Amino acid sequence: MGKIQLQTKATGLSGEIQIPGDKSISHRAVMFGSIAKGKTTVTNFLLGDDCLSTISCFRKLGVSIEQEVDKVTIYGNGLEGLIEPSEVLDVGNSGTTIRLLMGILSGRPFHNVLIGDHSIGKRPMTRVVKPLTLMGAKIDGKKAGEYTPISIRGGELTGIEYTLPVASAQVKSSILFAGMQATGTTVIHEPAKSRDHTERMIRQFGGKVENDGLTVSINGGQELTASHVNVPGDISSAAFFMVAGAIVQNSEILLKNVGLNPTRTGIVDVMKQMGADLTIQMNENEQFEPTGDLTIKTSDLVGTTIEGEMIPRLIDEIPILALLATQAKGTTVIKDAHELKVKETNRIDTVVAELTKLGASIEATEDGMIIYGGTPLGSGQVSSHGDHRIGMMLAVAALISNGEVTLEDAEAISVSYPQFFDDLNKLLK
Ligand code: SPQ
Helix, strand or coil: CCCEECCCCCCCEEEEEECCECHHHHHHHHHHHHHCEEEEEEECCCCCHHHHHHHHHHHHCCCEEEEECCEEEEEEECHHHCCCCCCCEECCCCHHHHHHHHHHHCCCCCEEEEECCCCHHHCCCHHHHHHHHHHCCEEEEHHHHCEEEEEEECCCCECCEEECCCCCHHHHHHHHHHHCCCECEEEEECCCCCCCHHHHHHHHCCCCCEEECCEEEEECCCCCECCEEECCECHHHHHHHHHHHHHCCCCEEEEEEEECCCCCCHHHHHHHHCCCEEEEEECCCCCCCCEEEEEEECCCCECCEECCCHHHHHHHHHHHHHHHHHCCECEEEECCCHHHHHCCCCHHHHHHHHHHHCCCEEEEECCEEEEECCCCECCEEEECCCCHHHHHHHHHHHHCECCCEEEECHHHHHHCCCCHHHHHHHHEC
């Protein structure tokens, strides 16, 4: 794809789209299916590059996985069914794959080497290496285990009580995967609630985990049984159309089957607080993950402050919310979001740099950004910097630009939303 010309000067967006499967849940469905006993089926699996990397790693660990478009069948033989891989495990661009896999492999009595792409090579791993080492795993990597390549020799683990320095579902999940293989109980304290898909899926696969406020505990020696996972649409993908519908004139979009787990719906709360014309129709009878249909219409918006416990509930939506804020009346302040600096790119710097190129009035701060709203956007040559969420945010920004906009590194979008441009084209009037 390389460099592409983006659609600008949109006169309206209308119609409905089926949001593709949730990335976090798709990864976890393959992981749980691989360590459970029996045949797990997954429908509406996300065919994004990241989730395909997870499938490829588990195949190298000896798991038989069939994939027919978005239907995946996994023949799990329990944790003991995983075998020492003869090749390195390549996680591509996926932080979720490497960090959760490290938790699983910490309890397996063999050697593994994990690598990823250039962006993964810059993302911090000590946050998982430290607790997993405390539990008994032998892990090393570049710069004392901070970066890939990472090598793990797993084995006997002991439960720990651990306080996470940052709210992170990846670190929590990694420790939970190790904890279910350890002797005794593992207790994790979070500073704020991060997404809880792992806890929900442990229960769905017949395991036990306790949530008590910001504390999660798991007992070792658990055996999981195969299940069926129907993956809900990804709210982090829906977010791009929620914002597009709000800022493009004459728009009304229906987004079908979106996952509405309360640990992920910060964007809904913030958009409503900013005045967005957003309505939700909840689906009934969902057993493990709540879902619903969202309708968004062109809206008059006001600036807001996004901070504290709200941040983990919308961490991946901050780039697109920054764009939304450029079109709101007044100023928006985003605080307590240091974590943005260690995502696929430093998302504070890339959002500020790329939106500034289009004429936005936006400043980086130590832990977030300040956005001065009511600014028209113009022409420019922008780049995703290899970050899928930056690429999609810029494609939505271009819709309200009154000039020409080109996007470099557009292919990064396939990490989480391969059919993004097809869906966008369907909605253009
Ligand atoms: O998998 P990856 O690359 O880390 O993906 C991102 C994303 O934007 O898609 C972050 F860059 O999402 C993370 C998210 O930020 C996915 C995730 C999960 O599935 O558990 C949790 C969050 O990360 P963290 O570090 O806060 O746990």
